[in-house]
Amino acid sequence: MEQVTRNLHGQKMGRKGRATRKRIMDVTLSMLEHRSYKDLTVSEVAAEAGVSSSTFYVYFKDIEDVLFACVQEAALDLDPLWAILKEEWTAENAAHQVRRFVETYNELWDKHRVELRVRNLEADQGNLRFLNIRVETTRDLLQALGKKFAQLNPSLRHPHQLAIVVHAAMSSLAAQHDIGITAATRQSRHKLNDALIELILAVLGNPHSSAPEGAAEGSERQPRQ
Numbered sequence: 325m326e327q328v329t330r331n332l333h334g335q336k337m338g339r340k341g342r343a344t345r346k347r348i349m350d351v352t353l354s355m356l357e358h359r360s361y362k363d364l365t366v367s368e369v370a371a372e373a374g375v376s377s378s379t380f381y382v383y384f385k386d387i388e389d390v391l392f393a394c395v396q397e398a399a400l401d402l403d404p405l406w407a408i409l410k411e412e413w414t415a416e417n418a419a420h421q422v423r424r425f426v427e428t429y430n431e432l433w434d435k436h437r438v439e440l441r442v443r444n445l446e447a448d449q450g451n452l453r454f455l456n457i458r459v460e461t462t463r464d465l466l467q468a469l470g471k472k473f474a475q476l477n478p479s480l481r482h483p484h485q486l487a488i489v490v491h492a493a494m495s496s497l498a499a500q501h502d503i504g505i506t507a508a509t510r511q512s513r514h515k516l517n518d519a520l521i522e523l524i525l526a527v528l529g530n531p532h533s534s535a536p537e538g539a540a541e542g543s544e545r546q547p548r549q
Contacts, residue, residue, distance in 0.1 A: 331382050345383040348373045349397070352390045356438045361391060388446075392453060395443045398436040399461040404428045409468040418476060422524045425469075426494065426517055433498035441499060466491055477529040486527055493520060 330336055337345065351373040355364060364387050370380040384390045405428055413421045433440055446454035469491070470484030480486060497516055 332385065333382060341383075344373075344375060344379065345393075348375065348380060348383060349390055349394050352387070353394055353438045356442070361387060361442055391439070391442050391446075392457075394439045395454065395457055398439040398443075399457060401432060401436065402461065402465065404432065405465060406468075409465070409472065413472050413476060415476065418528055419521075419525060422521050422528070426521055426524070429494055430498055430513075430517065433495075444495070444499065462491065473527055477527065479529070480527070490524055490527065493523070 331341060331345070335341075348369060352361075352364065352369050355369065355372060366380050366387060367377050369387065369390070370377045373380075384393070405425065408421060408425050408428060411421065443454050443458055447458045466487045467484065470487035473480055473486055474483035477483070497520060
C-alpha cells in the first residue's frame with residue numbers, strides 16, 4: 325500500500341505520478357552525496373530529474389519537503405532491527421544478538437545516511453517536523469531495547485534511560501563514521517563497533533562476553549571512510 329496516494333493538488337497519483345515523485349526524491353538524495361542541501365534549488369533538482377519546476381511543485385512545496393518525504397520513507401525501513409528485538413535474548417546468545425543489532429543498525433545508517441544526516445541536523449536545529457519524526461521513529465525501538473536490558477540485567481535502575489544513552493552513542497558513531505572519524509582517529513570502524521558492543525554487554529552484565537565475535541579478524545580490516 326502506498327504511503328502517499330495524492331499530490332499537493334489533492335489529485336490521486338497513479339503509477340506515473342508515483343514514479344515521478346520517487347524520481348525527484350532519488351535525484352535529490354543523489355545530489356546530496358557531495359553537497360549541502362542548503363545549496364540545492366528546485367530548478368536544479370527538477371532539471372536533474374528531467375521534469376519542469378512546475379511539475380516539481382505538483383509533488384513538493386520546496387527542497388525541505390522532498391527531504392522530509394525521504395526521511396519518512398527511511399523511517400519505514402526499520403523491520404530488520406525490529407526482527408532482532410523480537411527474538412529471544414538470553415545470557416547465552418546476548419553477545420551474538422548485540423553484535424547483530426549494532427551491525428544491522430550500521431547497515432541501515434549506511435543505506436539512508438543522507439536522510440538520517442539531514443533529519444538529525446534539522447531536528448537539532450529545532451525544526452519540529454524533523455524532530456517529531458525522529459522521536460516517533462525511535463521511541464518504540466528504544467522501549468523495546470530498554471526491555472531487553474531490564475530482562476537480562478534486573479539490577480539496572482534505569483534500563484530505558486540506558487537504552488537512550490546507548491542509542492545516542494550508536495547514532496553518533498554511525499554519523500561520524502560517515503564523515504571520516506576512522507581516518508581522523510586512526511581507529512577502524514570495526515574496532516569502534518567492538519567497543520560499542522563491549523559497552524552494551526557491560527550494561528547487560530557481560531553475559532558470555534569474554535571475546536567479541538569477530539574480534540580476531542577485526543585487526544586485519546581496513547578503516548571504512
